[in-house]
Amino acid sequence: MKNDPNGEDLKLTSTRRHTLKLVAGATPTVIFGTGSATAQTQNRQQWAFEVEGSIESPPTVVDDTVFIGSLDTNLYAVDAETGDQQWTFETNGRIFSSPTVVDGNAYIGSHDKHLYAVNAETGEQQWTFETNGRIFSSPTAVGGTVYVGSRDNNLYAVDAETGNQQWAFETGDIVVSSPTIVDGIVYVGSHDNNLYAVDAETGDQQWAFETANSIASSPTVENDTIFVGSNDANLYAVDIKTGNLQWAFTTGGIVYSSPTVADGTVFVGSDGSNLYAINAETGEQRWVFETERIVYSSPTVVNGTVFVGCLDSNLYAVDVKTGNRQWAFETGDVVYSSPTVVDGTVFVGSYDNNLYALDADVSGSSEGSRVNLGTLGHHGDWNQQASSGESSSPKVDVRNVSLNPKEVTSTNETHVLTFAVENLSTDNGKDDFDIAMPSNVEVDNVSIVRSDGLEPTPSDPTPSSPIEFSVNPSTGDITNSPVEFEVELNLSPAGN
Structure with missing residues (x-):
């Protein structure tokens, strides 16, 4: 994604296992997860x-x-x-x-x-x-x-x-x-x-x-x-x-x-x-x-x-x-x-x-x-796992991330972020993500359009709040089948 006013290249990546973040990067493409085997x-x-x-x-x-x-x-x-x-x-x-x-x-x-x-x-x-x-x-x-x-x-x-x-x-x-x-x-x-x-x-x-x-x-x-x-x-x-x-x-x-x-x-x-x-x-x-x-x-x-x-x-x-x-x-x-x-x-x-x-x-x-x-x-x-030797938290993978459209060119544009989450373990717990932008893009509004029944909280998040959801295979909150998320974002070039 590229914000034309500042000419800064952006990419979609993750800052921890539970977080999505849009940051400045070296390539003008949206990437997440396994990455590229040919990266320089x-x-x-x-x-x-x-x-x-x-x-x-x-x-x-x-x-x-x-x-x-x-x-x-x-x-x-x-x-x-x-x-x-x-x-x-x-x-x-x-x-x-x-x-x-x-x-x-x-x-x-x-x-x-x-x-x-x-x-x-x-x-x-x-x-x-x-x-x-x-x-x-x-x-x-x-x-x-x-x-x-x-x-x-x-x-x-x-x-x-x-x-x-x-x-x-x-x-x-x-x-x-x-x-x-x-x-x-x-x-x-x-x-x-x-x-x-x-x-x-x-x-x-x-x-x-x-x-x-x-x-x-x-x-x-x-x-x-x-x-x-x-x-x-x-x-x-x-x-x-x-x-x-x-x-x-x-x-x-x-x-x-x-x-x-x-x-x-x-x-x-x-x-x-x-x-x-x-x-x-x-x-x-x-x-x-x-x-x-x-x-x-x-x-x-x-x-x-x-x-x-x-x-x-x-x-x-x-x-x-x-x-x-x-x-x-x-x-x-x-x-x-x-x-x-x-x-x-x-x-x-x-x-x-x-x-x-x-x-x-x-x-x-x-x-x-x-x-x-x-x-x-x-x-x-x-240290949370040191006493048992087994993971006590879910292993959540996020994949198939895309942002459409990829370019932020005017004020309060509507963009749709889609991705899938999958629990790779049998452990229960909480997971969360937030949407963050580099300095040349502002988030005006966040709206969860689709979460396949996961009921994330808060249901009407602010641009700065993490979005949390339960991970519980026994109740089907996230099974081994990917669950699709769709988040609507209103984005603007910074300073506009």
Whole structure:
């Protein structure tokens, strides 16, 4: 769509899983959802934030702020929209760890052997906890406790408010794996070849599952199964209650990458230069995507696309069903960092010293198990799922979006916005959307013409109000069949 008076190109996109938004863009077309596989890399970058050292840390995005660590020893807070620095916090060692942000604090580990709590708004230190080894593991904070591994062979539980140690669980070797907490149990790997289940309150071992080599991969949980990679080149599926093997899938190399599960498929990278999609129930390969070098990065999934970094310097977007490449963005050096997607923007670090914000070409935010459980980077919604390991909110896809007519040329023109919504899960909940415009277009009136019986509220919205509707498969509010929306908009060029 183009507003002729200002000559500004516009596109239709999404700012979070529940939101429609018309914004300034690089192409004069209306697009939504899966995006274009031929989009140009040079148009994809929204901004780049340069630091003094390489970035291996996976980003965390909370309250419109990106938190990222760097090998220059600093933790950074960066405005998610502009890429401007908000504050920086200096440690005394390189930071490989990803920050966890909970209840106003950012928790980060450093190679100076300390776990830090930093005020997320100001960057001021709240407390520090010292271990006897470098911290590569990324902390996870659940229920007032921060859990983190150390190269002193221990998994620690630390009070999130005071920084006092609650307990330490000693393994037989270094712990670089990041802990995942589900239903009061901490799951973490060790270089002693074992995946451990540890009581989150007491630190008592529940069970251990032994692989044939060390575990650097961080576990993830979906339903009653734990998935974890090993340096023995296998991805394992383990029963969450007993620790018994369900299946093992052999990749082409060491599995440093941490898996994520979405819609019954496990996605994981390997040292064999591959990204795999594996049936979560059977362990059978669905497809494999070949890269030029090692896939150390941990994938994330958003609305039909899986994103992953690679040591060939690229961030890849791959179709979750076919394994076909949708696009690739080349940075200036290797990409160890695991991407996090929020509101249609991919955030990822590179060894070229930059944190990138890229147009994802899909709507919504990271929705796989890894990010939902707060492991190796997360967004603001993760903590709602951390206790159960299952999504507690609906997964709503929006598709077939069109605006007619596409050009805004005069005052108070009538335009019709149509789109379809479909619940991809069996979960209940609420969803909403709003209609927002860039600076050169004004919304004079919004009227819902058709919603196929969903009865959204308010029924007569103002231009600035979100429009909410129920998602309840049992009552048919949104079943697995798309529901059509038709919204009438009165638009004017700004200033007229």
